[in-house]
Amino acid sequence: MTPFAAAVTVGRLVLPMPGxxxxxxxxxxxAERLEAELTALRATLTTGPPAACLPPDGExxxxxxxxxxxxxAAxxxxxxxxxxxxxxxxxxEAAATLPIAWTTALYDxxxxxxxxxxxxxPEQYATLLHPRMAAAHPAFSCGWARDHTPVPAALDAARDSHRAAALDRLSDAVKDNQRVHMAVARRLVPDGSSPLRQAGRSPGPEPTEAEQALHDAHFRVERQPLCGPVHRAQLVRLLNLCLADIGAYGLGPLPDGCPERFGRESVARLIAVAVCEEPPARNAPPKIPNPTKGRTT
Incomplete structure (x- = not known):
């Protein structure tokens, strides 16, 4: 399989523009598309993933x-x-329990x-992943992802609107996310030589529209309006693909410095968001929705 072929097997992702x-x-x-994805998710969690959700055999x-x-999925x-x-x-703040729990779950x-x-x-990254990014642009950066651009500003706004003590769980999730990023970067690129740095550029400035479009093209993202059910159906499908893969091959060893809880809780974290139609109540266990709910015979 060529370096481009896996993108074809995964398929394209259709998303609206951020915001x-x-x-x-x-x-x-x-509604039927969402129900079908929930049915496939239930199968993965009970009897095993459908054939369409199985990961490739080759490493x-x-x-x-x-x-x-x-x-x-990200x-x-x-x-x-x-x-x-x-x-x-x-x-x-008095009514913020659900949005705090939801954003904490999403960060995890x-x-x-x-x-x-x-x-x-590191060897697989250097031979299988890095070359295609560098071929797309010498300074290609995952920081060009247009869907992430609004997140830091939205986090700052949430922090400005609430006491730090009220956001302690969310803040912990944000800190753990930063630890994950640093740990992965150290493992995959020990010398810090990302395409961005190799091209003589440093992180900082907001990406241009051209850079964001190039990032979309690299990851096969198409921008079109979507309704809520289809947006959710895509996420359920993507998380189901991840769950089927992790179930077959595991998440893999955690990089040094990564919070150990993600090794223990990865599947539960994915399931909790995959099955939620709305922000979960604090500490509420995830519930698998009934995919036949509302179906008429």
Missing amino acids: ADLPACDHARC ADRVRHRWFTGHH FTVWQLLARGLSTLAATP VYSVLFLYAAGCT
Whole structure:
């Protein structure tokens, strides 16, 4: 399989532009798509993943599969995270329990997805992943992801709107996410020579529209309006692909410095977000939805 072939097997991801509305939808086709993805998720969690959810057999193919699947899921989670943090910023502290729990859960899933996507060796990264990014642009950076751009500002707004003590769990999740990033970067690129640095550039300035478009093209992301059910259906499918892969091959060894809880809780974190139609109550266990609910015979 060529370095490009795994992207084809994963498929393209359709997302709206960050900040675009995700309207409710009463189209039967959209509801059926979401129901089908929930049915597949239930199968993965009970009897085993459907054939369409199984990861590739070959190790190199699986590295590429994880890279694209993990990033696609992260882009979708980032959109939800920016929305959730904006909601939190606008919510009075007395009523903020649910948005705090939801954004905390999304940050933890973001951390797990980063570990999943980058769960390869430095040698595999250097030979299977890095060359294609460098070929797309000598300074290619994952910091060009347009879906992540609104997240830091939304987090700052949430922090400005609430006491630090009220956001302690969210702040812990953010800190753990930063630890995951640093640990993965040290493992994959021990000398710190990312394409951005190799091209003589340093992180900092906001990416240009051209750079964001190039990032979309690299990860096979198309921008179109979506309704809420289809947006959620895509996330359920992507998290199900991750769950099927982790179930078959594990998350992989955690890099040095990564919070150990993600090794123990990765599957539970993914499930908790995959099954939630709305922010979960604090400490509430995840519930698997009934995929036949509302179906008529």
